[in-house]
Amino acid sequence: MSVFCGIGVCQACVAPDGTRPCLTPSVDSQQITDTQAETAPGSTHNRDPQQEEELVVVGAGPAGLSAALAAADAGVRVLVVDRGGKPGGQYLRQSTVRENTPPALIQRAQAHERIRFLLGHEIWRATRDQLEIADVEGRTTRVVRAAAIVLATGAYDRVVPFPGWELPGVVTVGGAQAQLKGLGVKVGQRVLVTGTGPLLLSLAVSLAEAGVEVVAVADPVRSRAWFRHVTTVVRAPRKLLQAAAYRGRLLRHRVPVWAGWEVREITPDRDVMIAKLRCGTKERAEIVDAIAVGHGFTPQVELASALGCALLVDPRDGSPIAQVDADLRTSQAGVFAAGELAGVGGADSAYATGTLAGLAAARHLGRLDESAYQVASKPWRRRAAAARRFADALHKVHGFAPGWSARVSDETVLCRCEGVTFGAVRAAQALGADDPRAVKLLTRAGMGRCQGRLCGLSAADVLGCAPLPYANRPIATPVPMRLLMEEDT
Numbered sequence: 001m002s003v004f005c006g007i008g009v010c011q012a013c014v015a016p017d018g019t020r021p022c023l024t025p026s027v028d029s030q031q032i033t034d035t036q037a038e039t040a041p042g043s044t045h046n047r048d049p050q051q052e053e054e055l056v057v058v059g060a061g062p063a064g065l066s067a068a069l070a071a072a073d074a075g076v077r078v079l080v081v082d083r084g085g086k087p088g089g090q091y092l093r094q095s096t097v098r099e100n101t102p103p104a105l106i107q108r109a110q111a112h113e114r115i116r117f118l119l120g121h122e123i124w125r126a127t128r129d130q131l132e133i134a135d136v137e138g139r140t141t142r143v144v145r146a147a148a149i150v151l152a153t154g155a156y157d158r159v160v161p162f163p164g165w166e167l168p169g170v171v172t173v174g175g176a177q178a179q180l181k182g183l184g185v186k187v188g189q190r191v192l193v194t195g196t197g198p199l200l201l202s203l204a205v206s207l208a209e210a211g212v213e214v215v216a217v218a219d220p221v222r223s224r225a226w227f228r229h230v231t232t233v234v235r236a237p238r239k240l241l242q243a244a245a246y247r248g249r250l251l252r253h254r255v256p257v258w259a260g261w262e263v264r265e266i267t268p269d270r271d272v273m274i275a276k277l278r279c280g281t282k283e284r285a286e287i288v289d290a291i292a293v294g295h296g297f298t299p300q301v302e303l304a305s306a307l308g309c310a311l312l313v314d315p316r317d318g319s320p321i322a323q324v325d326a327d328l329r330t331s332q333a334g335v336f337a338a339g340e341l342a343g344v345g346g347a348d349s350a351y352a353t354g355t356l357a358g359l360a361a362a363r364h365l366g367r368l369d370e371s372a373y374q375v376a377s378k379p380w381r382r383r384a385a386a387a388r389r390f391a392d393a394l395h396k397v398h399g400f401a402p403g404w405s406a407r408v409s410d411e412t413v414l415c416r417c418e419g420v421t422f423g424a425v426r427a428a429q430a431l432g433a434d435d436p437r438a439v440k441l442l443t444r445a446g447m448g449r450c451q452g453r454l455c456g457l458s459a460a461d462v463l464g465c466a467p468l469p470y471a472n473r474p475i476a477t478p479v480p481m482r483l484l485m486e487e488d489t
Contacts, residue, residue: 006175011449061089063339063354064152070358155297155340164266173294188290349387417448
């Protein structure tokens with residue numbers, strides 16, 4: 001199959017040997033640093049001895065790096081684990097095929113004497129007693145015990161299904177951005193960017209400036225939808241200026257923004273695709289070789305669930321998130337959640353909540369007393385609250401109300417991995433299936449490579465239930481069978 005999520009989550013592009021081209025396009029071109037596994041591809045699986053860490057931060061995006069710096073500045077020794085070849089996550093993604101100057105946040109973290117990185121690795125199984133970590137190609141494993149954990153696992157693109165979204169050549173907006181920024185790969189030469197949300201503009205600018213012909217940015221939401229949130233926008237002038245700057249750059253590249261338009265169907269036609277769009281009673285069709293689509297984000301909650309952290313449904317978008325208190329503490333002592341895991345809020349929220357989580361972890365570890373913690377955390381609480389207000393408005397403008405799936409046709413594919421349609425899930429519901437487990441048994445929806453990551457919210461909306469069961473994955477990320485077979489040897 002082709003690349004879809006572009007960040008190693010959906011497993012759509014996984015090769016027969018278990019590698020994911022979206023993370024490591026080829027063994028020959030992969031740069032293995034001293035923070036990555038040193039065994040050669042195809043070599044015998046190695047298990048490193050257990051190691052003890054004071055604080056493990058999972059995720060090297062804005063939230064994770066902010067948490068690591070806040071804790072390290074307070075005297076905590078920090079290990080940052082991330083599946084990427086370089087720190088930065090999605091928002092600060094660095095190229096892995098050419099050298100560039102990292103953003104200041106990354107430079108600070110890399111230069112800090114109390115911060116170490118374990119890159120090209122991901123946690124595939126977790127308990128509060130230990131974290132089991134494998135490199136992204138499944139060659140080596142290690143066990144880490146941590147006195148405290150900050151989960152900054154981020155999120156991946158949410159796509160609201162429509163006819164043809166499962167076709168090769170359709171990629172998520174975040175995936176297209178990751179491929180371009182991280183690997184220098186263009187998803188196509190004539191691309192339509194569609195869905196809803198501000199990330200569409202960012203991707204369109206990146207593609208256009210890379211020489212891609214961007215047909216248009218199609219978003220069913222019109223600018224006037226923001227009029228009801230004028231106060232929020234006025235209090236966030238930087239966001240307004242950023243949007244205006246994106247519009248200006250698109251104008252220079254002659255990329256139109258089609259407000260009010262949405263893709264209704266994609267059909268293949270030899271080596272290209274025909275995207276059919278609609279705006280009210282008006283329709284149009286565009287020939288493209290790739291389509292980037294995104295309708296917001298879904299937090300990655302697998303590790304939080306595996307660690308026993310209580311989850312809840314975010315009322316703003318229906319996504320599962322970690323339940324946290326004002327100090328970003330989860331229901332598990334010593335485990336903190338930051339960034340999108342505590343509710344999708346964007347980069348500003350990630351910086352603020354990451355710093356708060358790092359400070360809270362330092363207090364938990366005895367590196368900060370209560371007075372010092374309160375003083376250090378106060379400005380970050382204000383920033384987090386401001387970011388939350390803007391994020392709330394963003395959800396109201398670009399979100400989807402419960403029951404949206406009723407408008408999707410029976411023929412539309414719900415589960416990409418297993419080819420299960422909305423009609424099949426509705427038929428199962430008619431037979432009495434009223435929860436995700438029953439739907440899995442009757443249709444296999446959610447049992448493919450992505451394990452419900454892409455289709456879980458859609459299936460839950462059809463059933464009218466919470467999507468929390470899809471978060472329970474004992475194996476947080478797919479790993480080669482040899483890791484399981486050799487576990488006790």
